[in-house]
Amino acid sequence: MGNSWNWKQTIAFFIFFVPPLLFYALQKRAGQGLQDTVLQAPAHWLQQFYDGFTHKIQESLNSYVYLVGINIENQQLRVENSRLASQMQLLEEYRSENIRLRELFKFQQEMPRQTLAARVISKDIFLNEQSLTIDKGSLDGVQRLQGVVSAQGAVGYTIEVEERSSRILLLSNHNASIDALVQRTRARGVVSGLSPHTYRMNYMMREEDATAGDLIVTSGRQGFFPKGFNIGVVSNMGPSPTGVSFQAKVTPSVKMDRLENVLVIIEKKIETKSAKL
Amino acid sequence: MKKNILSLTLFLTLSFFLSGLQGSFYFLPLPLPHFWFIILTFYSFQKPLLFILVANLTHALVLSAFSASTLAYPLLVINILSFCFFVFSQRFNTNWSHISIAAGLGCFTFHLTDWFLSGLSYGFATPNFLSWLSTSFVTFLFAPPLVHVLSSIDQRVYYERIDTLENLRI
Numbered sequence: 001m002g003n004s005w006n007w008k009q010t011i012a013f014f015i016f017f018v019p020p021l022l023f024y025a026l027q028k029r030a031g032q033g034l035q036d037t038v039l040q041a042p043a044h045w046l047q048q049f050y051d052g053f054t055h056k057i058q059e060s061l062n063s064y065v066y067l068v069g070i071n072i073e074n075q076q077l078r079v080e081n082s083r084l085a086s087q088m089q090l091l092e093e094y095r096s097e098n099i100r101l102r103e104l105f106k107f108q109q110e111m112p113r114q115t116l117a118a119r120v121i122s123k124d125i126f127l128n129e130q131s132l133t134i135d136k137g138s139l140d141g142v143q144r145l146q147g148v149v150s151a152q153g154a155v156g157y158t159i160e161v162e163e164r165s166s167r168i169l170l171l172s173n174h175n176a177s178i179d180a181l182v183q184r185t186r187a188r189g190v191v192s193g194l195s196p197h198t199y200r201m202n203y204m205m206r207e208e209d210a211t212a213g214d215l216i217v218t219s220g221r222q223g224f225f226p227k228g229f230n231i232g233v234v235s236n237m238g239p240s241p242t243g244v245s246f247q248a249k250v251t252p253s254v255k256m257d258r259l260e261n262v263l264v265i266i267e268k269k270i271e272t273k274s275a276k277l
Numbered sequence: 278m279k280k281n282i283l284s285l286t287l288f289l290t291l292s293f294f295l296s297g298l299q300g301s302f303y304f305l306p307l308p309l310p311h312f313w314f315i316i317l318t319f320y321s322f323q324k325p326l327l328f329i330l331v332a333n334l335t336h337a338l339v340l341s342a343f344s345a346s347t348l349a350y351p352l353l354v355i356n357i358l359s360f361c362f363f364v365f366s367q368r369f370n371t372n373w374s375h376i377s378i379a380a381g382l383g384c385f386t387f388h389l390t391d392w393f394l395s396g397l398s399y400g401f402a403t404p405n406f407l408s409w410l411s412t413s414f415v416t417f418l419f420a421p422p423l424v425h426v427l428s429s430i431d432q433r434v435y436y437e438r439i440d441t442l443e444n445l446r447i
Contacts, residue, residue, distance in 0.1 A: 039342035043297065047343075050301035122300035124344050125313070127408070128391055131345030133300070159345060169345050174399050195402030 044165040047133050051121035079117060079261070085151035086115075086229075086263065093217065093228025096183070114267035115149075116140060120259050121165065130173040130196060130256065132156075136264060137164040146224050147265040153230030153253040154178070154218050155262055166264075170256050171231065172196050179222050180231055183215040191216060191231055191250060196257065199232055199250040202240065210234045210248050224265065230254075284434045285332055288427065289339055292316050296343045308412045310419035311384050313340055317355060318380045318420060319427045321362030329359050354391070358383055373421035380424075381417030385409055 118134035136142050138161050148155045148168050156176060160167040169176045170193070177192040180201060187209030189201040201216060210216075214234040220227030232250040240247045295312035302309050316336070320329050337352040344351070362379060388409040396402065 039338060042293075043342035046294070046297040047301055050297055054301050054304070122297075122343075123303040124346075125296050125300050125311075125340060126344050126346055126350070127388070127412075128395060129344050129346045129350075167345060173345065174395065175345075194400055196405070198402055200400065 040160060041162055044133065044137075044162040044167075047122040048135065048165055051119075051135065054121075055119075082117075082151040082261065082263065086149060089153070089230055090226065090228055093183075114265075115263040116142065116266045118142075118148075118166075118262055118264055120262065127196075128174075130170040130176075130193060131159075132168045132170060132259065132262075134166050134168060134262060134264070135164070137162045137166050139163050141266045142166045142264055143266070147218075147226075147229075148262050149225075149229055149265065150254055150259060150262050152255070153232070154225055155254055155256070155259065157224055158264065168262070171199060171254075172252065172256050178225060178231075179219045180216050181219045182210045182234070183217050183228075185209050185214070188219060189248075194249070197252065198235075199252055201234070201248040201250050202245065204237075204246040204248065207237060207239075207246050209246065210237050212236055216248075216250050226265065280434055281328060284431055285328075285335065287430060287434065288316060288320075288332070289335055291427070292336060292339050293342075296340060300343050308408075308415055310380075310416040310423075311387075311412060312419075312423070313355075314358075314380050314384050314387070314416050315420045315423045316427070317358055318362055318376060318383065319424045321359050322366045322376070322379070322424070323428065323431065326363065329363065330356075333359055354387065357390075358387060361386075373425075376421045376424045377417045380420035381413045384416040385413040388412070 116136055118136040118140075120132050121135045122133040124131040134148075142158060142161050144158055144161050146158045148157060154171060156168045156170040156173070157178075158166045159169045171178065171191065172193040172195065174193050177190050179188065180191040181188045182201075182204075185208075187204050187206070189204045189209075191199050191201045194200045199216075201210070204210060212234055216231040216234065218225040218227060218229040218231060230253040232252040234248045235251045237246060237248045239245075292313060295316075299309045299312055313336070317333075320332050320336075324332070333355045334352065337348060337355050340351040340355075341348045362383065365379060389404075392402070392404050
């Protein structure tokens with residue numbers, strides 16, 4: 001087409017180029033800008049509209065491939081299995097916690113929390129951004145900054161909530177971070193996303209705090225995740241670039257690209273008399 | 278001016294619907310093309326720079342609604358890619374193969390650059406070349422027909438219909 005290019009145009013280009021660069025450097029969080037309030041609602045509505053079609057397509061494909069009765073039963077068993085697997089993780093954590101507390105002659109009770117099953121309706125259009133949209137929103141009781149888990153472990157937390165849909169920031173996102181601990185040594189750190197298939201656990205004090213194969217679980221300190229949900233397994237351990245602390249690379253326990261159903265933890269931890277003992 | 282605004286509104290509406298489509302059909306074995314790359318290629322190959330800059334700003338607003346990223350991220354990415362496309366458009370033209378190559382290569386280069394810049398900031402992760410290649414390939418395939426559809430829409434907005442018979446009488 002032969003578009004002409006001159007210095008005035010170059011200057012004009014950089015006028016449009018430099019401000020976003022500065023904004024990017026400042027790393028303003030999503031969900032707070034003007035565009036979020038104006039465009040989020042129609043975007044979520046559109047995703048739900050498409051989900052109507054895609055869900056029917058998925059259902060038809062599944063019904064064609066599998067027998068109808070078995071498929072329905074399978075769906076029910078999957079949901080049941082997810083719930084049981086989640087409870088198993090909690091029970092395992094309770095068991096190890098109980099052993100420690102018996103040694104200390106103290107008792108503490110972690111109250112089970114109410115969860116809400118949700119279906120994934122859309123994924124982020126930028127692959128590296130790692131977020132999901134689910135079909136439950138504020139009308140279902142979902143609020144901002146609530147933990148989201150699957151049968152395999154912690155998935156992420158809600159960052160934008162519309163009436164009938166919500167966006168989840170996955171733990172594999174660079175901007176996501178949660179408080180975590182190594183199940184074996186009880187060493188604490190902060191897990192954040194490195195890539196879709198790797199997390200990083202920062203701020204550990206000693207090299208022997210974790211070794212390859214150690215399980216990383218949620219610490220429960222932030223409030224939106226219960227204690228003891230699987231995050232991943234340590235793949236290697238080493239000093240941080242600054243040399244002040246140690247960091248571990250963690251292989252996620254959840255395969256984010258295969259998520260279809262998740263559970264939103266909608267009830268906050270309730271302090272009881274027994275918990276205060 | 279009025280036609281520019283109308284043209285821009287049409288493409289942003291199209292971008293809105295296609296972006297939603299891309300996010301919702303994530304479960305397909307082969308990914309949908311990066312539609313925003315194709316629209317970007319169209320802008321950069323067909324439009325003057327001022328139009329491209331304004332379109333990029335509004336296009337980034339639309340894309341950020343379908344992402345957890347800040348507005349600055351798509352704005353930065355789109356401006357860099359537009360710059361590259363704009364420079365290359367002086368060597369390329371609007372035939373099918375050139376559009377395919379521009380959109381496909383742009384898509385792959387975007388993934389590679391994004392991985393490199395993220396690596397500098399957060400630490401390098403294992404690159405997923407297969408995923409990048411598959412999205413680039415699908416974008417490569419879808420780009421020419423979609424760009425031609427966009428061109429035909431744009432021509433209808435920009436040019437008055439001239440009745441050939443009326444013209445002959447004159």
